[in-house]
Amino acid sequence: MPALNFDDRVVIVTGAGNGLGRSHALAFAARGARVVVNDLGGSATGEGRDASAADRVVAEIIATGGEAVANHDSVTDGGRIVECALDNFGRVDVLVNNAGILRDKAFHNMTDEDWDLVYNVHVRGAYSVSHAAWPYLREQEYGRLIFTASAAGIYGNFGQANYSMAKLGLHGLAQTLAIEGAKRNIVANTIAPIAGSRMTATIMPPQIVEQLKPAFVTPLVLKLCHESQRDGGGLYEVGAGWMGKLRWERSKGHGFPVSAPLTPEDVVAQWERITDFTDADHPASGQAALMSMIGNLQNR
Ligand code: NAI
Numbered sequence: 107m108p109a110l111n112f113d114d115r116v117v118i119v120t121g122a123g124n125g126l127g128r129s130h131a132l133a134f135a136a137r138g139a140r141v142v143v144n145d146l147g148g149s150a151t152g153e154g155r156d157a158s159a160a161d162r163v164v165a166e167i168i169a170t171g172g173e174a175v176a177n178h179d180s181v182t183d184g185g186r187i188v189e190c191a192l193d194n195f196g197r198v199d200v201l202v203n204n205a206g207i208l209r210d211k212a213f214h215n216m217t218d219e220d221w222d223l224v225y226n227v228h229v230r231g232a233y234s235v236s237h238a239a240w241p242y243l244r245e246q247e248y249g250r251l252i253f254t255a256s257a258a259g260i261y262g263n264f265g266q267a268n269y270s271m272a273k274l275g276l277h278g279l280a281q282t283l284a285i286e287g288a289k290r291n292i293v294a295n296t297i298a299p300i301a302g303s304r305m306t307a308t309i310m311p312p313q314i315v316e317q318l319k320p321a322f323v324t325p326l327v328l329k330l331c332h333e334s335q336r337d338g339g340g341l342y343e344v345g346a347g348w349m350g351k352l353r354w355e356r357s358k359g360h361g362f363p364v365s366a367p368l369t370p371e372d373v374v375a376q377w378e379r380i381t382d383f384t385d386a387d388h389p390a391s392g393q394a395a396l397m398s399m400i401g402n403l404q405n406r
Pocket residue numbers: 120121122123124125126127144145146147148149150152159179180181182204205206207227231254255256257298299300301302303304305306
């Protein structure tokens with residue numbers, strides 16, 4: 107198995123001052139990439155800023171003979187982060203959208219500010235950096251992007267309405283970028299990680315936080331960002347030394363005759379079939395999903 111290396115690649119990792127982002131940045135640099143270590147350096151709930159978070163990681167990389175530069179802008183200023191890559195290294199090849207915050211509250215206690223801030227950092231931020239990088243990736247016909255989702259987005263989680271919305275939204279964004287980028291060798295994928303970090307330290311016992319090393323997540327990120335990676339639009343759960351891929355599953359469903367009016371009682375009568383996952387389908391595209399529905403128009 108040849109080693110996956112990133113020589114001559116320029117990699118932006120957002121939120122790389124701590125936790126998962128730091129782990130990704132160190133690993134890319136150790137394998138030859140020139141890395142933009144972005145981090146605003148705020149608290150886990152998005153207050154304040156502190157340049158030392160990114161600076162420390164850059165110092166670590168340089169101390170081990172790697173190449174990196176710090177950037178302290180918010181991901182909502184994506185243009186400045188991409189400019190930093192271009193000014194220092196002349197290009198951008200890989201973007202790992204990782205920066206994140208939490209504003210956990212039960213929905214009835216959630217404020218507009220909690221909602222907007224989580225949306226801004228995760229969704230608007232990932233959009234902003236990706237959108238700024240996109241023309242360069244298209245022009246050079248090469249790009250690898252990662253979006254960082256969460257189990258909270260896939261399954262829902264009490265107290266995380268804002269975060270769940272943002273995290274699954276990123277998978278939606280990545281799926282479409284994978285489609286739009288395919289012709290130009292731009293590959294976008296999403297991970298839903300679990301790792302001990304200052305973010306999870308508030309909700310997990312210390313011995314679990316200690317065991318769930320970000321280093322169990324990073325190798326998947328590097329694999330998905332390597333030039334050999336061709337599949338995009340995937341969603342991977344990863345952590346604790348385990349990783350797997352998710353996909354959509356749709357029941358075989360039930361097609362009603364289109365020649366007669368359809369009533370709610372008809373729906374009730376077929377509810378078991380509508381919700382039965384025996385021999386379920388796994389539509390791999392919007393078109394595949396639509397075609398089987400449209401086919402029912404022949405059901406007279
Ligand atoms: P962390 O809090 O250790 O690191 C996040 C970093 O993002 C921090 O250094 C923070 O300063 C930075 N950041 C926050 N807002 C920023 C902004 N506007 N611009 C630039 N940087 C900003 O958290 P962790 O655990 O490493 O999380 C990394 C990503 O993984 C996040 O997107 C998080 O939502 C996601 N995630 C983490 C999980 C875990 O188990 N640790 C679970 C699921 C998702």
